[in-house]
Amino acid sequence: xxxxxxxxxxxxxxxxxxxxxxxxxxxxxxxxxxxxxxxxxxxxxxxxxxxxxxxxxxxxxxxxxxxxxxxxxxxxxxxxxxxxxxxxxxxxxxxxxxxxxxxxxxxxxxxxxxxxxxxxxxxxxxxxxxxxxxxxxxxxxxxxxxxxxxxxxxxxxxxxxxxxxxxxxxxxxxxxxxxxxxxxxxxxxxxxxxxxxxxxxxxxxxxxxxxxxxxxxxxxxxxxxxxxxxxxxxxxxxxxxxxxxxxxxxxxxxxxxxxxxxxxx
Numbered sequence: 001x002x003x004x005x006x007x008x009x010x011x012x013x014x015x016x017x018x019x020x021x022x023x024x025x026x027x028x029x030x031x032x033x034x035x036x037x038x039x040x041x042x043x044x045x046x047x048x049x050x051x052x053x054x055x056x057x058x059x060x061x062x063x064x065x066x067x068x069x070x071x072x073x074x075x076x077x078x079x080x081x082x083x084x085x086x087x088x089x090x091x092x093x094x095x096x097x098x099x100x101x102x103x104x105x106x107x108x109x110x111x112x113x114x115x116x117x118x119x120x121x122x123x124x125x126x127x128x129x130x131x132x133x134x135x136x137x138x139x140x141x142x143x144x145x146x147x148x149x150x151x152x153x154x155x156x157x158x159x160x161x162x163x164x165x166x167x168x169x170x171x172x173x174x175x176x177x178x179x180x181x182x183x184x185x186x187x188x189x190x191x192x193x194x195x196x197x198x199x200x201x202x203x204x205x206x207x208x209x210x211x212x213x214x215x216x217x218x219x220x221x222x223x224x225x226x227x228x229x230x231x232x233x234x235x236x237x238x239x240x241x242x243x244x245x246x247x248x249x250x251x252x253x254x255x256x257x258x259x260x261x262x263x264x265x
Contacts, residue, residue, distance in 0.1 A: 002225050002237040004257050005031035005057045007204075010240050012247045018048055025052040027251065028259040033058040033238045036066075038089065042096035049097065056099040057236045058141070058176075058202055062086040063105055071145075072105025074129075075122035075154040077113055087129050091136045101202060103141045103176055104129060106154035118154060123167060130170035141201050143176035146184040149211075156185055158192055165199055174201035178240065183208045183219055190227055197231045206241035213241055215253035225257075 006012065006029040012020040018040070024032055032054050037045055049056060064070030064082070073083040090102050104126065109118045126142070133140050144161050145153045155161055161175055177200045179189055186192070193200075207217035214221040228237075243250040251259055 002203075002228060002257055003031060003235070004029060004254060004259055005033050005236045005238045007033050007238050007240040009035040010242055014247060018044070021048040021052040021054055025054050026260075027248070029054070031055045031057040031236050033236075033240070035060050036062060037093055037097075038062055042093050045093075046096050046098075056097045058101045058103060058238060059090070059093070059097075059099060060103040060105055061090045064107070070107065071150055071153060072107035074104050074125045075106040075118045076109055077117055077121050079107075080121065080125060083125050084128070087132060091133065091138060094138055095136065100137065101139050101141060102133065103143060103202075106142065108150070108152040109154055111152075122154065123164065126164065126168045126173060127170070130168060130173045134170070134172045139172045139174060139201055140170075141174055141176035143178055143204075144181055144185065145178070146181040148184055149181070156181075158182060158186060158196065162196060162199065175199045176202045176204065178204040178206075179219065179221075179224065180204065180206035180208055180211060180240070189219065189224060193224065193227055194231065197233065200233065200235070202235055202238065203228070203233070204238040204240045206239075210244075211242050212244040213250045213253050214239070215250075216244060221253075222256075 006024040008020045012023050015023055037059055064073050073079045073086060094102060106122055130140055142155060142161055142164065144156050144158055147156050165173060175196060177196060182192060183189060205214045205221060207214055208219050209217060
């Protein structure tokens with residue numbers, strides 16, 4: 001049975017961010033993930049987690065200037081020093097939050113940047129970052145993201161991610177396998193799960209199309225959850241979706257996996 005983690009950047013947005021921890025816990029989630037926690041002091045987040053009895057299972061390195069359209073720095077030439085700063089920031093948060101996994105976003109290179117140059121920068125950053133993260137007891141993840149939602153993102157195909165992982169060769173660098181992004185770009189989800197499972201550190205789900213509840217759309221998630229069980233996957237499954245008509249109203253799909261569709265009381 002999958003261990004579901006609520007993505008608090010997508011779910012429970014009816015509540016202010018810091019209140020979402022208690023609400024997620026009340027619904028039966030034991031793990032949470034989110035995009036960027038850096039606007040909130042580490043100790044405040046740690047207190048919310050402890051009070052709610054939750055574990056943070058994943059968050060991203062800073063994407064750079066998000067308002068300017070940046071979505072990561074790892075594959076951007078000339079931004080290596082800034083990337084290292086975001087890595088250190090993330091590791092500091094991870095230590096306080098007791099989070100052992102960090103997502104390294106590749107970014108959207110300028111159109112005039114040669115692909116080969118971006119790739120070498122990406123590989124070099126991943127090698128150095130993996131070494132630093134290993135010292136802190138953290139795992140790093142890379143994630144192919146579909147070109148419809150994030151045009152120009154450097155990494156969008158599973159095969160490219162697997163090749164990068166092989167070239168870096170770090171035990172603490174693995175795949176964040178988002179089934180939503182993969183279905184849009186390539187499909188063939190079961191075969192890819194089976195082939196890539198040794199490198200998968202984290203899985204995320206959402207309905208296709210629309211990125212709503214996993215029960216909505218063309219992907220048969222109960223079947224894929226059974227495949228994960230068969231393969232012995234014991235990591236978390238992040239619920240990174242936009243509820244279609246309210247978070248609580250859309251949680252019926254998760255009842256079979258230990259999550260309540262309504263708050264107690």
